[in-house]
Amino acid sequence: MLKEAIYHRAGNNYAYAYNETTLHIRLRTKKGDVDSVTFIHGDPYDWTKDGWQTSRSLMTRTGTDEYFDYYFIAISPPFRRLRYGFELKSGTETLVYTEKGFYKEAPFDDTAYYFCFPFLNGIDVFRAPSWVKDTVWYQIFPERFANGDTSNDPEGSLPWASEEPKFNNFFGGDFQGVIDHIDHLVKLGVTGIYFTPIFKAKSNHKYDTIDYLEIDPQFGDKETFKQLVKVCHENGIKVMLDAVFNHSGYYFEPFQDVLKNQENSTYKNWFHLREFPIQTEPRPNYDTFAFEKSMPKLNTENPEVREYLLKVARYWVEEFDIDGWRLDVANEVDHSFWREFRTAVKSVKPDAYILGEIWHDSMNWLHGDQFDAVMNYPFTNAALDFVAKETIDARVFAEKMTAVLHMYPENVNEAAFNLLGSHDTKRVLTFCDENKNKMKLLFLLMLTFKGTPCIYYGDEIGMTGGNDPGCRKCMEWDEKKQDLDLFEHIQSLLSLRQNHKVLANDGELKFINADEQTLVYERSTDEESVWILLNAGQRTADLSIEIPEGYSNILGTSFSGSLPGYSFSIYRKK
Template sequence: MSRRQVYFNSWSEHFRRPFGAIQTGESVRFRIHIELKYVLSVILMIHKDGETFHEIEMVRKAVQNKEFEASFQTYGASGLYFYHFRIVYRDRDQTERTIYYGKADDDCEGRGNITEDRSLLKQYQLTSYDHRDPAPDWYCHGVIYHIFVDRFFNGDPHHKIQNPKKNSFIYATEGDTPCYIKDENGEIIRWDFFGGNLSGIIAKLPYLHDLGVTALYLSPIFEARSNHKYDTGDYRTIDPMFGDTETLQKLITKAGRLGMHIILDGVFSHVGADSHYFNQFKTYGDGGAYNNPNSPYFDWFTFSRYPDCYDAWWNVRDLPSVNKSNVLFQDFIYRSPESIIHRWTKMGIGGWRLDVADELPDTFIAGIRSAVDQHTTKEEGKVLIGEVWEDASHKVSYGLRRHYLEGGMLHGVMNYPFRLMIINLIKQKITAEQAVRISMTQKSNYPDEAFRANMNNIGTHDTERILTVFRGDKRKLRLAVQFLMTLPGVPCIYYGDEAGLPGGKDPDNRRFFPWGREDMETMSFYRSAIGERRKDINLQVGNFFPFSIDRLFGFIRYSSDEAFTIAVFNPTPVDQAIEFALFNDQTDEGRTERRVRELFSDGILVAAFDFIIKRK
């Protein structure tokens, strides 16, 4: 059976209106085109996540018309709906048959597939959100710079290391390659440091401002034994190697004068075994849950056999998991007026990024958001971003569907799916058409405000550096950077990438910034790409419609019908011509193609691993 005999496209408003995620209580009109001659019934099969199906009979629009239509109103609390179509017809032999139309095999939305086997059916997704929940303008219009504090810059005039830790080692030079010292079990037994600190960031604020950065996302800065600080020792204290509260306040103030905001890393899923709360090594005296069952922190943790058998984050014994449903822990983190969220947010930071947000209950995230919002003013809002590696709109964690993008929790998430799409497209592991389908699927699954607020990246402290991903090929790097600065969402640069810093997996991706040894060619195209974004409102917050032209990937972004920006990328090693006979925007509506034709003509060449941006 031909795909065109039964056709539906969730991205075309002719077939599903309105497009994308909708506010709960709104109605959606569905329409499906059927060329089959003897149609007996067409049923919209739709159900709310976890509930039973609603079977809604679709009505033929008019006699002899080949389109069937039905409407469905979302209801109750926000959440997901899943749907497909059941079609009963008679074939030429007058045999009654049932077929199903659902999502395509590539797991993307848009055009779907027919199947007679219901077990092979993939359901379409409809996201309903509670309320519009836009991130602050300063965030959405900005460019973020992610700093791994120990590896950025030492602000001491003599490069003396502040308050070095016991049983650790300091690298001989800032150009050394990071390494771990581990025991026979693979456990790190001696942490390594370069000596970067908050005063170093202050010293480099002019550099960051000149680069075009408007927000600094800092890796954890609270006291901890490690160099990365995800093993929190004391949430109330800045790590002495980094500075103190006064230094942080100075950073916030001086950055603010340059139009920059500070985003802190909130690590609330677990703490360090060497912490004020667990205190396995008695660094903090004789108290702590590990040493005393009567400790006020004892109920923060879950012991199966006291004291050595306890829940730990991903079974890493150095990172005891915290019970997020514990009321005292909730008070400590966000509910009390003296909580950690209030303590640091009231200093004037721009917001928080939540580590492993999947492992924090929705109610916990909502509590943090409520506390953060208490520091929002008419002049300036605060932002809350979560670490999620997959499509966050339908994420299931610990057996529970997550609702953190549906209003009142996260403004957006770290956009690892876009990172993977960019890399795979440039490495020719996916086609331009597949990249269109991937990006359109995210656009249709996410509430619009969340889609715009995602923190996009092409590298973080948890991934290989982007230059190493492309094996030193600067043409591919330049293309990836241009993607980062032009795709919807807020771009985030991993420190040192703009200087051409290479690096494999942890710890190699955490080298010290190569001050005085920067690659100036790489610096140049980072500055250029940042500048393109900073001067173009469409690239900051404009609507987004991607398209492909054979092997070329492109998109249009616009804030109004009168002014738009179009980018066309060639992710291949040979020059490619724009040929409109091969134009494909996946929506079947033609509006995108008409706008592209306004600015581009057939036959224009896009050079290998290059791009063209035009504006109207």
């Protein structure tokens, strides 16, 4: 066995509390290298005259990626304490792997050899709000969803959809528009809205906050917003707002004060000013988001700034009953701030959802003390590469997703925010070169995957659009111009997901087969199993699998050994 490939460290995705009584333990080995792994475990203090008392349990292989196999066990130590090691077998070879290294036989004269989960303290368990894992999000860019009140339209607003979206044009979308169209969301099956920023700002995207405590007047007033939240809640829809706490906008009063009063500004420690006078060219001499002079980085280490931002965080939850915060550029703000942010938000609403925008490995934010989830861009990229761009085959897709699912704890995966596109990317249909069948498969994938899916407004009716600003077109409300077939496809998948929670986050996910452009995976609990089969290729493909006895076709084409191009089948057994 290849010792150099064997990996476990007590922590992160390898050893964690899944809930108040259960620990999850994983082990990584070289792909195809090991026949079986036995988990050796005991309470560290459980000694008799015969020595340390241990048990043995077989681990399950839960996945394979490009280089590695992953083994897994869930265990509930009676006294919440655990020392453990791994016995690996390959042919006639046996290897025992412990924190102190490798042994031919498990040593039992001391527990100190073994990995340790010292105590399962309930308060340390990573715990996203329980409603999240059944939620289907819908992302709204308020300026472009619907104009329900022309009286608040900003000066120079254009007639709805009369032009292509530009960096600086306005169409007058607002809260009343969302209220007016809530039926559309209910009909689709959405149970949460993620709004991009709604606070006072200058741009059409509102990421350049001027006042974190005020609604932008073009969207309505605080009363309308209260009404909007109420309407959402009455329709079983949660509301999540977007907070830009990494940096303010240029016209944020404290920054304006700094520009005016320079070194004498009482706000000079609200930012990271490297020298005076402040200059913006060629590069700003203060810290910003990227090198964007109009987005000065907030000094979240300054207690005054903390107090202000935490007040903001609490205010919108307390006064408007919102259900979650999506945090822009969350990775560049200090961990210490996010810990206080979590405490503040959860003290007001214990089941509020905290979602960080992080595009890279996010383990450091997902230990239960900071975020409930991050935006799952690795899923986005792999899904688009596999189905839309056809740059990777099904095997590579399965390996990539296996790697991602094993990079994080299971309770983290269940709350992950899965998306196929957003206001920051090309629209998914455009990614598919407007091939609607591909797009249907992408939604099939996302809506039968672990995590909580998010639909970008308009994708469900077949809207197209290139990179920002192209992806921010006005929503199409003319039913004749809406792709109702697509709408029904997504609607039926959402209904399936709602009725069979095994497809959401109650079930395990296991890849059964991945061959060229065909993929088969299983979602299962002890009681129920669903197989999803899909062919992401243009031509009919034969699949080298058989659906086991007792399964029946619940959606998609019927499977008889082959699948037509761009088609799918869903089978279920109870």
